[in-house]
Each structure stands twice: as structure tokens, then as C-alpha cells.
Amino acid sequence: MDSPGDNPSARPTGDRLSAAQERFVATWGQMGSTWGISRTMAEVHALLYITGEPMCTDDVMERLAISRGNASMSIRSLVDWGIVTRTHKRGDRKEYFQAEQDVWSLLQAIVRERMKRELQPVLASLYEIRDLTASPERSGEVQPEVKTAAHHARIDGMIDLVRTLEQMGEKLVELPKEQLQALAQQIAEPLG
Amino acid sequence: MDSPGDNPSARPTGDRLSAAQERFVATWGQMGSTWGISRTMAEVHALLYITGEPMCTDDVMERLAISRGNASMSIRSLVDWGIVTRTHKRGDRKEYFQAEQDVWSLLQAIVRERMKRELQPVLASLYEIRDLTASPERSGEVQPEVKTAAHHARIDGMIDLVRTLEQMGEKLVELPKEQLQALAQQIAEPLG
DNA sequence: CTGAGATTTCAGAAATTTCTGAAACATCCA
DNA sequence: TGGATGTTTCAGAAATTTCTGAAATCTCAG
Numbered sequence: 001m002d003s004p005g006d007n008p009s010a011r012p013t014g015d016r017l018s019a020a021q022e023r024f025v026a027t028w029g030q031m032g033s034t035w036g037i038s039r040t041m042a043e044v045h046a047l048l049y050i051t052g053e054p055m056c057t058d059d060v061m062e063r064l065a066i067s068r069g070n071a072s073m074s075i076r077s078l079v080d081w082g083i084v085t086r087t088h089k090r091g092d093r094k095e096y097f098q099a100e101q102d103v104w105s106l107l108q109a110i111v112r113e114r115m116k117r118e119l120q121p122v123l124a125s126l127y128e129i130r131d132l133t134a135s136p137e138r139s140g141e142v143q144p145e146v147k148t149a150a151h152h153a154r155i156d157g158m159i160d161l162v163r164t165l166e167q168m169g170e171k172l173v174e175l176p177k178e179q180l181q182a183l184a185q186q187i188a189e190p191l192g
Numbered sequence: 193m194d195s196p197g198d199n200p201s202a203r204p205t206g207d208r209l210s211a212a213q214e215r216f217v218a219t220w221g222q223m224g225s226t227w228g229i230s231r232t233m234a235e236v237h238a239l240l241y242i243t244g245e246p247m248c249t250d251d252v253m254e255r256l257a258i259s260r261g262n263a264s265m266s267i268r269s270l271v272d273w274g275i276v277t278r279t280h281k282r283g284d285r286k287e288y289f290q291a292e293q294d295v296w297s298l299l300q301a302i303v304r305e306r307m308k309r310e311l312q313p314v315l316a317s318l319y320e321i322r323d324l325t326a327s328p329e330r331s332g333e334v335q336p337e338v339k340t341a342a343h344h345a346r347i348d349g350m351i352d353l354v355r356t357l358e359q360m361g362e363k364l365v366e367l368p369k370e371q372l373q374a375l376a377q378q379i380a381e382p383l384g
Numbered sequence: 385c386t387g388a389g390a391t392t393t394c395a396g397a398a399a400t401t402t403c404t405g406a407a408a409c410a411t412c413c414a
Numbered sequence: 415t416g417g418a419t420g421t422t423t424c425a426g427a428a429a430t431t432t433c434t435g436a437a438a439t440c441t442c443a444g
Contacts, residue, residue: 015334017343020324024347027317034310036228038402050346057421067404072422093412093420101346103353118226125219132212142207151209154242154293155216161295164376171379184356187363187379230432249391259434264392285390285442 024050025064040066041074045083045099049106054087054096082109104177115169123162130155216242217256232258233266237275237291241298246279246288274301296369307361315354322347 025046032042043064061071075097078084083106087096100106133148217238224234235256240247253263267289270276275298279288292298325340
């Protein structure tokens with residue numbers, strides 16, 4: 001019996017360690033959902049992170065009480081994000097999954113992906129929007145030129161902002177993680 | 193006629209400036225929704241930002257084709273976030289709303305609020321979770337001590353991460369905005 | 385006070401997101 | 415090759431979020 005992964009971390013055992021894990025999973029899931037990540041996906045990540053050891057799909061299903069489909073999709077997303085990796089156990093055909101344990105690597109992966117998915121497309125759109133009112137076609141134009149100029153200034157402001165964020169993110173991602181923590185401290189500490 | 197705010201920016205006029213505004217609103221709304229902000233709230237903000245001038249609730253309703261209730265709630269949220277301010281027109285009992293036009297102030301306000309709402313509570317929970325397995329109660333404990341130690345190390349890692357993010361955010365928020373852009377550049381540019 | 389205009393609130397409706405479960409698919413071994 | 419085990423997919427169901435519209439509340443001028 002005890003089929004899934006024969007993994008002692010797979011089931012909550014009612015002790016205080018398990019209670020703490022459960023609370024962590026809930027907290028992380030809650031946070032994820034306020035940042036636009038599906039609650040379950042964040043919970044799966046939290047579970048893999050906090051148990052520390054590889055778990056198979058059935059372990060995750062059982063522990064979080066979710067369906068196979070949901071577990072499969074969530075895990076695949078986490079793998080796509082690069083914060084969970086597939087592993088195997090010898091003599092076991094099942095796939096096991098393991099969360100990145102270094103929080104700085106985690107941060108880098110998250111920043112990398114969110115930039116790619118959510119910042120770069122916005123920047124591209126902003127450039128397109130600016131081109132929409134580029135400059136020619138000034139015959140019978142309805143809006144006075146000053147309005148267009150002010151509009152351009154606003155778009156440029158946003159472009160500045162997004163581009164700066166992107167550059168900061170890039171820096172964060174490129175930096176080897178030993179230096180990352182140092183940079184973080186440097187930014188966080190000196191006043192200005 | 194032309195009741196609402198007698199505001200020429202209130203209605204799309206079919207020219208290319210309006211087209212560009214519309215695209216901007218859509219882009220911003222899309223981005224907001226992927227970052228856990230309601231699409232409409234982000235759209236209202238985008239509209240107020242890109243038109244630059246104060247608009248009343250009816251203007252917003254008409255321009256975005258949304259209900260009074262929705263407009264009212266969205267605007268109030270933006271005011272609560274501190275990125276939209278109430279203004280008045282003399283001889284007009286209606287309230288008008290205006291978006292912060294400086295993108296660095298905008299960034300500061302957003303960071304300030306997200307930290308308060310989404311980061312600080314998480315940090316508080318993480319501390320609580322750590323205390324859950326503090327150390328006494330070592331009689332008939334189910335889990336071996338090494339497991340608890342490893343668990344603590346993981347929680348501490350997350351606390352480190354979240355605390356660093358919080359400190360970085362605080363710095364960003366405290367910094368006068370002239371220095372902010374400079375800091376952003378400094379982080380973005382030098383390699384390391 | 386009174387009432388016209390402006391704003392807020394919130395119960396239910398609509399839209400969107402997320403989840404389930406079973407079928408299709410893949411892989412490995414005998 | 416057949417079938418046992420494991421994984422993915424996806425149409426519909428369920429849950430959650432967001433929106434509407436009308437009633438309640440507020441505000442101010444007369």
C-alpha cells in the first residue's frame with residue numbers, strides 16, 4: 001500500500017511540521033493569486049519548495065486535493081517557468097518534480113519570465129502606439145498639433161518607465177547570483 | 193447638448209490621436225490584468241493618464257462604455273492607490289479626476305501600495321510560520337530534528353528574499369524622484 | 385427645509401478563470 | 415505486438431471575479 005511515490009513528504013501527517021508546510025502553501029498561493037498567478041500553480045510550487053524533495057504527480061494531487069489534469073498543467077507551467085525541474089527515480093517510470101531551492105535563482109527565473117511575457121510585449125505596443133501618430137498626415141487633421149505633442153510626451157514617459165524597468169530586470173537576470181544578493185543589499189541599504 | 197463634462201477629450205473623435213489613445217488604453221488594461229489588477233481599473237487609469245486632463249465619471253463611462261457603478265468603484269480605487277486625484281471645476285458640482293502625469297511618481301505610488309498590500313502581509317505570515325515550529329515541544333515529535341532544521345532554512349530563505357524586496361521597494365519609495373531616475377539608470381547600466 | 389443633481393453601494397447577472405475527469409496519447413517491457 | 419503504466423489534453427462544470435443598474439445616500443443651492 002501507500003502507493004503514490006512512497007514519499008513520506010507526500011502526505012500531511014498532522015504534526016506541526018506539516019501544519020507549517022500547509023500554512024506556507026496557503027500563504028504562497030494567496031500571494032500568487034494577487035500577483036496574477038493561478039493560486040494552484042503557486043501552491044504546487046510552494047509545496048515542492050517547502051518539502052524540498054522530488055514529488056510525483058500523484059503526491060501533489062493527494063497533498064493538495066486537486067485533479068490529475070490540474071496537477072499536470074500546473075506542474076508543466078512551473079517547468080516552463082524554469083523554477084521546477086523533472087527528475088526520475090531509478091526503477092520507477094514516474095516523473096518526479098523538484099523546485100529550485102535557491103531563492104535568488106528563483107527570483108531570477110521569475111523576473112526573466114515575467115519580463116519576457118509581460119513587459120516586452122507592452123514595450124513593443126508602446127512603440128507601435130507612438131508610431132500611430134508619428135508626424136506626417138497633417139492635412140485636415142482634427143486635433144491641433146500641440147495636443148499630439150503632449151500625447152507623444154506621455155507615451156514617451158511610459159516608454160521611459162517600462163524600458164528602465166526592463167533594463168533593471170535584465171541586469172538582475174544576468175548577474176551571477178552571488179553578486180545578486182550583494183546588489184540587492186546595496187540597493188536596499190545606502191540612503192540614496 | 194454634449195452634456196457630460198463638455199470635455200472634448202471625453203469622446204473618441206475617430207481621428208488618429210483618439211485611435212492611439214484607444215490602443216494605449218487597451219494595452220495598459222491588458223497589462224494590468226496580467227499583473228493582478230482589474231482590467232477596467234487599469235483602463236480607467238490609462239484613459240486619465242493619456243488624455244492628461246480632468247474627466248468626470250460620465251466622461252469615463254461614455255469613453256469606456258462601462259456602468260456608473262463600475263466607473264465609480266474603479267475611480268475610487270485609483271484614488272485610494274494615490275495615482276489619481278479629485279479636482280473640481282468652478283460652477284460645476286461634479287467631481288473631476290486627474291491622473292498623476294509623472295511616471296516616476298506613478299512608479300513610487302504603485303510600489304508603495306503593492307508593498308503595503310501584498311508584501312508586508314506575506315512577510316508577517318512567514319514569520320508566523322517560522323514560529324510554528326520554533327523549537328520546544330521535542331517529546332514524541334513525529335519528525336526528526338534535521339527535517340525541521342531544513343524546513344527552517346527554507347522559510348528563512350523566503351524571508352530573506354521577501355525582506356530584501358521590501359527594503360528595495362522602500363528605498364525606491366523614499367527616494368526623491370529626481371534621484372529615482374538616476375538610481376534606475378545606475379542599476380540598469382553598469383555591468384555588476 | 386426641500387429637491388435636484390451627484391455619488392456610492394451592493395445584490396444579482398454576466399464574464400472570465402480555473403478545475404475536473406475521462407479519453408487520447410505516449411512509453412516501456414514482456 | 416499487446417498491454418500496463420504514466421502523461422497530456424480539452425470540453426464542459428464549477429468557482430471566482432467583475433460588472434450592472436437601480437436604490438440609498440450624500441450635498442448643496444434656493
